[in-house]
Amino acid sequence: MKLNLSNLRFMRTPRKSLISQTRTMTQYPDPVPDPSQVVDDLICSEQRDVQIRETVEAAPASLGSPSRVLSIDTRGEQAWAHWKKLGRPKYIVAPMVDNSELPFRLLCQKYGAQAAYTPMLHSRIFTETEKYRNQEFTTCKEDRPLFVQFCANDPDTLLEAAKRVEPYCDYVDINLGCPQRIARRGNYGAFLMDNLPLVKSLVEKLAQNLNVPVSCKIRIFPNLQDTLKYAKMLEDAGCSLLAVHGRTRDEKDGKKFRADWSAIKEVRNALRIPVLANGNVRCIEDVDNCIEETGVEGVLSAETLLENPAVFAGFRTAEWAADNEKEGFVDGGLDQGDLVVEYLKLCEKHPVPWRMIRSHVHKMLGEWFRVHPQVREQLNAQNILTFEFLYGLVDKLKELGGRVPLYKKKQIDTPNLQESPQSV
Ligand SMILES: Cc1cc2nc3c(=O)[nH]c(=O)nc-3n(C[C@H](O)[C@H](O)[C@H](O)COP(=O)(O)O)c2cc1C
Numbered sequence: 086m087k088l089n090l091s092n093l094r095f096m097r098t099p100r101k102s103l104i105s106q107t108r109t110m111t112q113y114p115d116p117v118p119d120p121s122q123v124v125d126d127l128i129c130s131e132q133r134d135v136q137i138r139e140t141v142e143a144a145p146a147s148l149g150s151p152s153r154v155l156s157i158d159t160r161g162e163q164a165w166a167h168w169k170k171l172g173r174p175k176y177i178v179a180p181m182v183d184n185s186e187l188p189f190r191l192l193c194q195k196y197g198a199q200a201a202y203t204p205m206l207h208s209r210i211f212t213e214t215e216k217y218r219n220q221e222f223t224t225c226k227e228d229r230p231l232f233v234q235f236c237a238n239d240p241d242t243l244l245e246a247a248k249r250v251e252p253y254c255d256y257v258d259i260n261l262g263c264p265q266r267i268a269r270r271g272n273y274g275a276f277l278m279d280n281l282p283l284v285k286s287l288v289e290k291l292a293q294n295l296n297v298p299v300s301c302k303i304r305i306f307p308n309l310q311d312t313l314k315y316a317k318m319l320e321d322a323g324c325s326l327l328a329v330h331g332r333t334r335d336e337k338d339g340k341k342f343r344a345d346w347s348a349i350k351e352v353r354n355a356l357r358i359p360v361l362a363n364g365n366v367r368c369i370e371d372v373d374n375c376i377e378e379t380g381v382e383g384v385l386s387a388e389t390l391l392e393n394p395a396v397f398a399g400f401r402t403a404e405w406a407a408d409n410e411k412e413g414f415v416d417g418g419l420d421q422g423d424l425v426v427e428y429l430k431l432c433e434k435h436p437v438p439w440r441m442i443r444s445h446v447h448k449m450l451g452e453w454f455r456v457h458p459q460v461r462e463q464l465n466a467q468n469i470l471t472f473e474f475l476y477g478l479v480d481k482l483k484e485l486g487g488r489v490p491l492y493k494k495k496q497i498d499t500p501n502l503q504e505s506p507q508s509v
Pocket of ligand 1: 234
């Protein structure tokens with residue numbers, strides 16, 4: 086059976102069942118691997134060909150010097166100079182634990198993403214554990230511009246972690262937005278909104294001691310004035326770029342709560358440093374609308390990219406194309422199964438833990454699994470994954486169900502996809 090817009094529309098209700106099997110934006114995974122996932126924690130190749138210190142040429146993205154005693158005007162100018170040097174990326178892969186790892190970043194880059202965040206790394210574990218460092222942070226020279234994100238609650242530990250990655254990235258980012266229980270227990274992420282002096286000291290420590298700029302990713306407060314005060318404090322402490330997720334700490338469910346773009350606009354207008362927006366982006370038109378409405382420099386996308394890594398190249402999944410069928414969406418000539426194959430090839434080249442691969446396969450093949458749940462069950466039953474098994478899974482789905490195309494607006498020309506050095 087060929088999947089098309091009309092037969093997918095009535096399949097939307099069971100979507101929830103898939104989402105509950107995978108992880109939603111409100112439940113991003115624990116950055117410290119769960120021992121019960123031990124098999125999936127294994128790297129997909131014993132041969133670690135991406136040891137950062139060996140294979141990545143250090144290319145410091147220096148601000149010139151740590152911003153020790155610079156005035157806010159000078160720091161603002163430097164922040165903009167750095168951002169412009171990076172080409173003012175508009176389309177950005179958001180940080181996602183277990184999901185914005187190197188192969189996925191490269192896949193998104195091939196389909197239009199202009200910058201990316203790593204998954205959140207736990208600064209203390211990063212400083213203490215070599216295995217965690219090697220497993221959770223890999224990069225390569227094409228993987229730029231890159232934000233490396235940490236969670237932290239101790240300035241010295243954060244600095245030690247940041248020093249290790251600064252030669253390989255364009256920003257060291259502090260996660261101030263994670264609303265999960267694990268963050269409450271660990272006292273990091275959005276729970277630091279209750280301890281702003283500590284947040285200030287984290288930002289200052291990095292700004293005064295790193296040669297790359299510091300960025301922060303925040304959630305908004307329920308009250309706009311609190312949000313503005315918070316953002317100004319971050320800027321004054323030395324933050325060079327601010328990403329604002331337009332939901333409060335309690336608005337965990339992104340499907341239930343719309344992100345508040347008007348608050349993001351106010352933050353953008355109040356600051357001198359570049360501001361990015363996050364929330365409510367489901368297609369490329371949303372990106373344009375967000376930039377127009379808020380005046381931000383660029384937009385981060387998370388959940389949409391997981392299902393559709395080609396969103397920044399103007400592609401939509403059947404669901405979102407069906408919602409706008411009257412606008413004339415047509416098969417864009419790109420298939421979810423082929424995207425999975427591209428992703429797997431990138432994983433063969435840049436090994437990552439199997440749990441990350443499993444998660445992406447679930448999300449990218451979601452539409453297909455809804456039609457052929459028995460194939461999803463085969464994947465779930467497979468404790469030990471291999472590339473052979475996963476390529477076979479895609480073949481099986483193709484034999485069973487034709488293809489799952491991504492859609493494009495009829496009148497838009499196929500975008501000029503970047504010739505990726507990673508093309509497979
Ligand atoms: C699987 C998953 C993992 C996430 N991990 C992180 C993370 O490591 N750091 C972070 O700041 N936000 C994380 N988030 C939140 C996203 O970066 C983003 O702020 C949120 O999903 C809203 O954006 P969206 O509407 O485009 O999904 C994660 C979200 C998802 C879905």
